[in-house]
Amino acid sequence: MPKSPKKPSLGRGLDALLSRKDSPKVQGSAGSTEQLSEPEQEKRGVQLLPTHRVTQAAYQPRQVFEPTALAELAQSIREKGILQPLLVRPRGDGFEIVAGERRWRASQLAGVDELPVIIRDLSDREALEIAIIENLQREDLGPLEEARAYKTLMEHGLNQEGVAQAVGKGRSTVANALRLLSLPGAALQALEAGEISAGHARAILAQPEDDRLWALDQIRRRSLNVREAEALRRGRETEVPAPVKVNPPRPFKQLEVDLSRRTGTRVKITGEDKGRIELNYGSREELERLLGLLGYGDAEG
Known part of the structure; x- marks a missing residue:
């Protein structure tokens, strides 16, 4: 089935990931819905496996499968069968899904006993790349599913640039997706x-x-x-701290104390080389007393 010119190729492409010297080249295995003829199925290495021998994907980036859509696909499978083989890899005594988990789930709802599959021996990283590419081509991944898938690829040894190349995205797209996890x-x-x-x-x-x-x-x-x-933008009140009062040095503090005791009133001296002396009084009688102490009364008399 020819690819739409509007759909860019992703990463190295599934062809490159799936091609093996000992196996036919697989095309359209990531989301195409074309029905394969029996000769084409044979050419592409399609086999039938009992449903119970196929297990859920270990590296499935998609976590949410909408029940209504699954039910609709199950009904379509009952009427027309599975139009596109699943991609699986050997795992223990059975086979693990690499691409096509949605079809597998719908097939279980439809009561299907056998599944058409393409078997490939793939590494964990290759399996994850294919699963991501399949879902990205179908635009099935949510933003966090996509971010977690990229993170898993990085845990398998790729840096951000490597992830971007593997899935055919820009490095900034991958970086922005990963930021969501914070x-x-x-x-x-x-x-x-x-x-x-x-x-x-x-x-x-x-x-x-x-x-x-x-x-x-x-x-x-x-x-x-x-x-x-x-x-x-969060509004914040600008708090202006109260100015800190710094007491200036008082070089004549002890002299102030001595004069206050001698005169019987508060004495304040300001300045050093130049300044003034202040004497406080609270009544006319106290003023006259202070003037007397200063010798003013004697000069008048």
């Missing part, structure tokens, strides 16, 4: 549940770390769209 727990749950979008999540991450839960609360309570969430 959201606060409440925001992760909201994104997983579809309460907020990936755009909302990135707006939350743009906030200072201490304001991220506040931003999530604002988005929920006010039903903000992404643009409004990006414009959120």
